[in-house]
Amino acid sequence: MVDSYPLLTPVHGTIFALLKRYVQTQYDHSTWLRLVEAAGLESGDFSHKDVYPDEQMDALVGAAAGMTGLPVAELQERFGEYLVPDLMYMYQKLLQPHWNTLDMLEHTELTMHAQVRREHSQNAPPVLNVTRLSVHELVIDYVSARRMGPLAVGIVRGVARYYDEADLIDVTPTTSEDGQEVRIRVRRNPF
Template identity: 60%
Template sequence: MHGSIINLLKRFVQTQYDYSTWHKLVELSGLSSADFEMNEVYPDAHVYALVGQAALMTGIPAEKLQEKFGEFLVPDLMLVYKRYVQPGWGTLEMIENTEEAMHGAVRRETPGTRPPILHVTRLSEKELEVEYESERRMGALAVGIIRAWQRTSMRPTKLKYRL
């Protein structure tokens, strides 16, 4: 997992709870450090341990936490990837172009990263089907991201997910 995502997870935990919760979470997850370099790639097991431990600490299922984290990510993702986004894109166009524009940029600019593959099919003018493919099985994170994009769009949309 890319260090930037883990650092955003850290900020999410500190925003939703507090600074000490992050450190307790890291400790209970068995990780040696609470600090992660932004441009390093870390084992996926780090994120699994953190999210799993957060689920135990909060009583919120890991899938729900991933969705909430996905929603939290959108403003930062938009800042990072704004140069790849066309000004006229609504939610559907954003999702249709995520694989090529954003995920493609991640793969080109940071070797060793493995963002999920999104297979997007346009079903109608206002409807998409999104199939998420990743060995990480963190589709709930994608659902949260999509949900946040839908809330910021002025155009009504309908999405079908296949995780």
């Protein structure tokens, strides 16, 4: 059984700031301004030190889906993959040099996400219940009212890329009908 997750929690400014940079680098600054307008937001400036309402993230991703014609899940997944090098850089002190993709994923909840929670009482990364099945395989149970499971899948792919293991790692997500729970099976090909 996985822990429940509170409703209506704000999202860390870092995630918004990286979304802004993602749009600016993949497209350009004027696309970001159009996106902010389409999302109905008053400002497109986000500080790493603040948190912002969930609805603003939903509005931005929803507007991006409308503008690109890509499904929300696809956009979240791409963005999740893009986030990884920055997250790793920001929290590099917590990374152990001997870790590979599976080790890092196994330690995210109690190491990186625990640190994020300590930094600010309003920070609320999702609870990730990770079960290491063997040296080659683990399962991540993601539960969040924010329904950002595809972001989690993208982060897993980004972590595999970070460790230069993208060709070896299979990622198989199974999503509940309401999107609040995602089980992500991650397997490393031993050969």
